[in-house]
Amino acid sequence: MNFRTTIAAAFCCLLPLAAVSQAYPQRxxxxxxxxxxxxxxxxxxxxxxxxxxxxxxxxxxxxxxxxxxxxxxxxxxxxxxxxxxxxxxxxxxxxxxxxxxxxxxxxxxxxxxxxxxxxxxxPQMVVAHPSVTASTLDELVALAKAKPNELNYASYGSGSLPHLLFEGLKARTGAQMTQVPYKGITPAVSAVLAGEAQLTLAGASLTQGYISAGKLKPIAVARQERLAEFPQVPTLREAGFADIDPHxxxxxxxxxxxxxxxxxxxxxxxxxxxxxxxxxxxxxxxxxxxxxxxxxxxxxxxxxxxxxxxxxxxxxxxxxxxx
Missing domain, CATH: 3.40.190.150 (Bordetella uptake gene, domain 1)
Structure with a gap:
């Protein structure tokens, strides 16, 4: 009897929950x-x-x-x-x-x-203007150290993903680059395409066409795995920079x-x-x-x-x- 009583009580407790689920949404x-x-x-x-x-x-x-x-x-x-x-x-x-x-x-x-x-x-990609001679993050760091503050990176403001990545890269390596903030990621990418800035971090969906056309150079992917569309581009983790990956x-x-x-x-x-x-x-x-x-x-x-x-x-x- 105790077992049956327990089961019955449990069933009765579940009924209100089921009713709530069935009733939603009410308006x-x-x-x-x-x-x-x-x-x-x-x-x-x-x-x-x-x-x-x-x-x-x-x-x-x-x-x-x-x-x-x-x-x-x-x-x-x-x-x-x-x-x-x-x-x-x-x-x-x-x-x-x-x-x-x-x-x-x-x-x-x-x-x-x-x-x-x-x-x-x-997924986000570190991309560069084709004029940038570096093709890897290590080469990018070396270039930024050899030419302090000659490289600009486009962001979309303080705390944006490009800002977090490149400031993290500067703190980690001592490389010197200058932030140029824009009003959104699309203007930031446009600035790199025009050569106003040399680097940014932007969504793969936004940059994919420009990369395929040779208008942007891919450097790394902010993602756990490589992108199927660009299997040759390493992740930040593979490049040794997992600690500054803004995800x-x-x-x-x-x-x-x-x-x-x-x-x-x-x-x-x-x-x-x-x-x-x-x-x-x-x-x-x-x-x-x-x-x-x-x-x-x-x-x-x-x-x-x-x-x-x-x-x-x-x-x-x-x-x-x-x-």
Missing amino acids: PVKIVVPYAPGGGVDVMARMLADRLQQKWGKPVIVENKVGASTIIGAVAVAKAASDGHTLLLTSESTITSNPYLFEKLPYDPIRELLPVSQLVSL ESWFGLFVTGGTSSTIVQKIYRDVAEVGADAVFRERYVLARGLDPVFSSPEEFAKFIQADMRQKARLIRISGAKAE
Whole structure:
């Protein structure tokens, strides 16, 4: 009787959780994007919203809340009701960089934003103008030492991935290079193409065509493995610079802290189903040069911890502060 009673009690406890999962969502869901319309994060959010709306039978609305280094959008989700109806789709800046660039944030990226899934990663490549004689990082360091401050690297501001990498390289080797900040990664790449700057770190999807056309020279990949498109280009780890690797850029989905784990898991499962769809994967992920991930909440949380440790280290080395 005791055994039967225990089983019955456990079953009764599970019923409310199942009901919560089945009932979600109960009203329209909002995906907050802390970037302007038309950018990579925004496009991903809109494609995902369209598929989730079909799956859930409820409107899924994308709302762009731009400004203050993604802080405005992050706060909107962090302070929302903990019911899973307000989501955040953002990049690594909001979660693993901002805590170390700002002395104080109006949101806690760990307690107030729960990870649902890392959707995609964006492999980064160290690229140079073809006029740069160096073809490896060691040769680049030697060149920068032989010609102090004659090499410029294009970044998109203090704390951006190019800034963290090249300042880390300077601190590690004593090489001297000068940062030239631009208003975004596309202008930074354009500056290298034009010879205004000689180096940058940019997404493989953005640089691939220029590399194939001989307009940019690949030096290294900020990724765990080499890229299939450029198997001859070593990773930063292989080149002996794993300690200053700022890691790939990524897009991830978050929900307000305190949201039921049952709801978090349901959102994850439905998002993972979208990510596993062959048409969605090919058209909206692979065709845009993104690596599909669609990790579980637990995997994503572990990934974030590792990324935060590396970002904290590189931001400390670079002396980067919020602009």
